[in-house]
Amino acid sequence: xxxxxQLEQRFATMVTHYPxxxxxxxPMLLYIQDELGAMTDEAIHEIAERTELSDLEVRNVVSYxxxxxxxxxxxxxxxVCTNVSCLLRGADDLFEHCKKKLGVGNKQTTSxxxxxxxxxxCIGACSWAPALMMNYxxxxxxxxxxxxxxxxxxxxxxQQ
Amino acid sequence: xxxxxxxRIAVFMxxxxxxxxxxxxxxxxxxxLIEACKSTGIEVPSFxxxxxxxxxxxxxxxxxxxxxxxxxxxxxxxxxxxxMVATTESDKIKxxxxxxxxxxxxxxxxxxxxxxxxxxxxxxxxTFKYGAAESKFMDMKNHRDEQQWSPVVYFDRxxxxxxxxxxxxxGEGMDVWALGVQNRGSGxxxxxxxxxHLECEECGxxxxxxxxxxxxxxxxxxxxxPWEMKHVGTVCTHCGDGCKTTLGVRRADTGMQxxxxxxxxxxxxxxxxxxxxxxxxxDFANNPERLQQPLIKRDGKFVPSTWEQAFDLIASKFQEVLxxxxxxxxxxxxxxxxxxxxxxxLQKFARLVLGTNNIDHHRTxxxxxxxxxLAGKKDATASMRDVFNAPAILLIGNNPTExxxxxxxxIRSNVRLHRAKLYIANSSPIKLRRQATAFxxxxxxxxxxxxxxxxxxxxxxxxxxxxxxxxxxxxxMRDALKSESGLVIIFGSELRGSDVTxxxxxGLSLGAKFICLGDYANSRGAADMGLYPDMLPGYAxxxxxxxxxxxxxDEVPTAPGLNLLQLVDAAKAGNLKALYVVGSNPVARxxxxxxxxxxxxxxxxxxxxxxxxxxxxxxxxxxxxxxxGGTYTNTCGDVQMLKKAGEFSGVxxxxxxxxxxxxxxxxxxHKLVPFGGGGTRADxxxxxxxxxxxxxxxxxxxxxxxxxxxxxxxxxxAMLDEIQRxxxxxxxxxxxxxxxxxxxxxxxxxxxxxGMGHPELVMPANDKLFTSGTLGRFSATLNTVMERYRTxxxxxxxxxxxxxxxxx
Numbered sequence: 003x004x005x006x007x008q009l010e011q012r013f014a015t016m017v018t019h020y021p022x023x024x025x026x027x028x029p030m031l032l033y034i035q036d037e038l039g040a041m042t043d044e045a046i047h048e049i050a051e052r053t054e055l056s057d058l059e060v061r062n063v064v065s066y067x068x069x070x071x072x073x074x075x076x077x078x079x080x081x082v083c084t085n086v087s088c089l090l091r092g093a094d095d096l097f098e099h100c101k102k103k104l105g106v107g108n109k110q111t112t113s114x115x116x117x118x119x120x121x122x123x124c125i126g127a128c129s130w131a132p133a134l135m136m137n138y139x140x141x142x143x144x145x146x147x148x149x150x151x152x153x154x155x156x157x158x159x160x161q162q
Numbered sequence: 163x164x165x166x167x168x169x170r171i172a173v174f175m176x177x178x179x180x181x182x183x184x185x186x187x188x189x190x191x192x193x194x195l196i197e198a199c200k201s202t203g204i205e206v207p208s209f210x211x212x213x214x215x216x217x218x219x220x221x222x223x224x225x226x227x228x229x230x231x232x233x234x235x236x237x238x239x240x241x242x243x244x245x246m247v248a249t250t251e252s253d254k255i256k257x258x259x260x261x262x263x264x265x266x267x268x269x270x271x272x273x274x275x276x277x278x279x280x281x282x283x284x285x286x287x288x289t290f291k292y293g294a295a296e297s298k299f300m301d302m303k304n305h306r307d308e309q310q311w312s313p314v315v316y317f318d319r320x321x322x323x324x325x326x327x328x329x330x331x332x333g334e335g336m337d338v339w340a341l342g343v344q345n346r347g348s349g350x351x352x353x354x355x356x357x358x359h360l361e362c363e364e365c366g367x368x369x370x371x372x373x374x375x376x377x378x379x380x381x382x383x384x385x386x387x388p389w390e391m392k393h394v395g396t397v398c399t400h401c402g403d404g405c406k407t408t409l410g411v412r413r414a415d416t417g418m419q420x421x422x423x424x425x426x427x428x429x430x431x432x433x434x435x436x437x438x439x440x441x442x443x444x445d446f447a448n449n450p451e452r453l454q455q456p457l458i459k460r461d462g463k464f465v466p467s468t469w470e471q472a473f474d475l476i477a478s479k480f481q482e483v484l485x486x487x488x489x490x491x492x493x494x495x496x497x498x499x500x501x502x503x504x505x506x507x508l509q510k511f512a513r514l515v516l517g518t519n520n521i522d523h524h525r526t527x528x529x530x531x532x533x534x535x536l537a538g539k540k541d542a543t544a545s546m547r548d549v550f551n552a553p554a555i556l557l558i559g560n561n562p563t564e565x566x567x568x569x570x571x572x573i574r575s576n577v578r579l580h581r582a583k584l585y586i587a588n589s590s591p592i593k594l595r596r597q598a599t600a601f602x603x604x605x606x607x608x609x610x611x612x613x614x615x616x617x618x619x620x621x622x623x624x625x626x627x628x629x630x631x632x633x634x635x636x637x638x639m640r641d642a643l644k645s646e647s648g649l650v651i652i653f654g655s656e657l658r659g660s661d662v663t664x665x666x667x668x669g670l671s672l673g674a675k676f677i678c679l680g681d682y683a684n685s686r687g688a689a690d691m692g693l694y695p696d697m698l699p700g701y702a703x704x705x706x707x708x709x710x711x712x713x714x715x716d717e718v719p720t721a722p723g724l725n726l727l728q729l730v731d732a733a734k735a736g737n738l739k740a741l742y743v744v745g746s747n748p749v750a751r752x753x754x755x756x757x758x759x760x761x762x763x764x765x766x767x768x769x770x771x772x773x774x775x776x777x778x779x780x781x782x783x784x785x786x787x788x789x790x791g792g793t794y795t796n797t798c799g800d801v802q803m804l805k806k807a808g809e810f811s812g813v814x815x816x817x818x819x820x821x822x823x824x825x826x827x828x829x830x831x832h833k834l835v836p837f838g839g840g841g842t843r844a845d846x847x848x849x850x851x852x853x854x855x856x857x858x859x860x861x862x863x864x865x866x867x868x869x870x871x872x873x874x875x876x877x878x879x880a881m882l883d884e885i886q887r888x889x890x891x892x893x894x895x896x897x898x899x900x901x902x903x904x905x906x907x908x909x910x911x912x913x914x915x916x917g918m919g920h921p922e923l924v925m926p927a928n929d930k931l932f933t934s935g936t937l938g939r940f941s942a943t944l945n946t947v948m949e950r951y952r953t954x955x956x957x958x959x960x961x962x963x964x965x966x967x968x969x970x
Binding site for chain 2: 058061
């Protein structure tokens with residue numbers, strides 16, 4: 003299979019950065035996931051061939067990291083941290099708020115395929131807790147109002 | 163394995179002194195603490211640690227206290243240090259281990275009463291020792307039904323304790339990489355490479371190495387309990403490598419039935435290793451088609467007979483043919499699966515009793531060429547153990563992964579653990595190229611030319627040329643080989659006759675040792691024991707005076723007899739009046755029209771009604787190698803003892819059959835088998851004078867070796883006495899043999915065996931990983947596996963994985 007030109011180019015450069023081909027696996031998986039939405043069987047097989055690994059070994063890695071998925075999630079992936087720092091600053095309530103706001107539970111996607119909600123461990127934003135990650139974007143010092151603003155803003159953006 | 167690894171390190175590193183449990187000990191630097199403890203008899207428990215595999219540090223069972231280190235340390239990942247003071251048993255440690263077991267048992271089903279591993283389970287033993295049987299966990303256990311991953315591998319997920327031994331032995335050890343770990347933490351699971359099933363070499367290493375009953379074998383699961391079996395360590399009867407396999411036998415209707423094969427006895431040359439055949443393909447012995455009664459053909463149909471009737475008929479028929487047509491009208495075909503004693507006896511029977519040199523067997527390698535090229539040189543053959551320790555190996559031809567699984571394991575382990583250099587020349591990109599320092603893909607059939615090229619004949623490079631090969635690679639390999647010392651040269655049946663001579667001359671100049679690869683369990687033994695029309699045991703030509711002539715061959719014709727193909731021609735021409743086939747199936751192997759044998763009186767000794775047996779006049783049902791004693795010689799020349807494990811009612815062993823036939827013909831059995839106090843010759847008690855040469859040399863030899871005379875003509879050990887006394891190279895340690903060691907024979911004292919090999923008669927068996935000639939055809943396990951792989955695309959090689967011990 004072939005990836006987008008941009009990703010193909012990225013792979014060609016990245017693979018030269020490491021002494022062994024297998025080392026390019028994790029960054030490549032992330033880029034592939036961004037492009038395809040999830041790790042498909044086809045993509046797993048492709049990257050296995052390119053890195054001279056077995057499909058099994060790629061699957062081992064994919065299943066190990068929680069940020070790698072085999073099933074697609076919504077367009078906007080809200081990952082709410084409920085680890086210690088965020089928890090102390092009310093992350094539990096915020097997560098409940100998100101659930102109510104979106105009408106989905108943990109690790110569920112809204113029926114329109116727009117939002118995916120996930121409770122995650124520390125995302126390294128303790129100084130600005132509570133925090134969440136929307137795709138690769140950080141949102142910090144959260145309040146229920148801030149979350150409403152974020153979600154409504156995204157909804158509006160989609161309607162346009 | 164680890165032991166020799168450590169020893170090798172010791173050459174480079176000084177020793178360190180440490181104290182464990184108050185004991186002072188000195189070990190080479192770099193030794194792991196757990197191994198250091200083991201060396202002084204202190205057992206540190208562990209699940210994940212396994213000698214020879216990469217370190218895992220997963221199970222936390224080997225925790226020990228080390229002074230000046232704040233927390234408990236894992237002994238399996240800690241190298242010893244000078245002045246280290248460690249404690250392996252204390253209340254703190256006990257508590258830690260107990261907690262680990264409690265965690266492991268949290269989700270482990272307590273189905274020990276039906277679990278295959280019950281009674282030989284490491285988790286059970288540890289729980290027994292540390293006592294954590296009462297669980298504080300109230301949650302439901304995660305259950306998942308048992309899954310079948312392949313015809314031989316079953317996985318019971320909840321029993322798994324995640325030690326990762328299976329993953330490592332499959333990847334690092336076997337270079338198959340079919341098992342992986344998915345998810346993480348307590349959610350981790352062992353996963354097969356094809357999502358819900360395995361595509362692999364079906365070796366079963368993962369099953370044997372599993373400390374619990376998570377991986378179980380299709381052949382054995384839910385059949386019996388470990389303590390209900392008797393365990394017998396004997397030699398595998400499939401390929402020519404000579405692995406030791408431990409057979410578990412249990413009483414059954416037909417006698418003692420083999421229900422399990424494994425390598426729990428790790429003392430063999432194979433150490434941890436066994437392939438699918440050694441582990442599961444013992445089941446041909448239990449095949450319902452096995453013959454249980456002698457059969458005599460009357461009016462074209464087989465009629466069961468008694469043993470007496472069958473022996474009488476054969477003996478009288480032989481005598482009749484001898485009287486009417488002479489010895490040259492009788493032929494004998496020996497086996498690659500019968501023991502050395504039976505082979506020796508068979509050729510002695512042919513030459514002494516039948517008076518003919520018309521004896522041959524299915525030759526799978528040109529051993530005579532090697533013997534003749536070495537011309538009695540000492541220390542020029544390598545043992546299977548050498549393959550694991552040699553600093554460099556040159557492999558020409560063959561595909562050991564398929565045809566010599568143990569050899570392939572030894573090579574891989576040597577490269578992985580000792581950084582051995584591996585040079586390969588092959589016409590196909592065989593799997594071992596992945597371990598090779600250098601690999602050249604030469605043109606098919608150009609192995610001989612490759613040898614010529616090695617001997618500085620540049621012109622030969624053209625014959626070797628293939629699209630996958632550059633001239634530089636070829637020259638580089640030749641140059642690199644020049645500077646290798648301690649080289650072991652291994653060659654397949656592609657090299658024969660003068661090619662072998664050329665290779666030996668080349669190798670000897672480098673101080674190399676050789677291994678010639680033959681295909682079956684006792685192919686080398688059949689060759690060494692003289693199942694040749696032109697050679698006696700030890701490759702001595704029949705035409706010259708040898709020690710055999712002196713001892714028992716006085717009346718035998720000195721002209722070479724007919725080889726296998728000539729025997730068939732003689733049958734076609736109507737000149738072959740009787741044919742005695744022991745444990746062989748030439749009709750199928752050489753594609754002979756059974757009609758050719760219609761005018762010949764054919765006697766067959768076999769387990770099954772093979773194509774050859776079907777065209778016989780008398781068929782004697784015999785025991786296989788798992789059902790008798792004796793010795794086997796593997797392809798390297800390592801001799802090992804067979805031990806009787808199974809028993810099948812109604813059959814007799816080949817040895818007894820031959821002796822009975824000889825006795826029936828009126829032969830003085832003492833001349834055939836040296837048994838009884840009287841020995842083989844009358845001892846006139848004179849040390850000088852006319853009778854002095856007549857002393858009983860066999861008795862003298864026995865006394866000299868502290869051995870007793872054997873009391874029965876059916877005792878193969880009596881024959882072993884004679885073999886050890888007379889066959890060059892076989893004067894090896896009897897004590898070693900008896901205690902289950904492999905004893906390497908050397909092709910020494912062999913002179914005059916020049917160019918008698920007949921390379922054109924060598925026909926490789928071409929068995930693959932899942933086939934094994936006639937034995938394979940009657941093995942249900944091998945057939946199931948074959949059936950499954952027949953429906954899959956051929957030769958899909960699994961990518962090489964990451965081996966931390968090679969590519970660190």
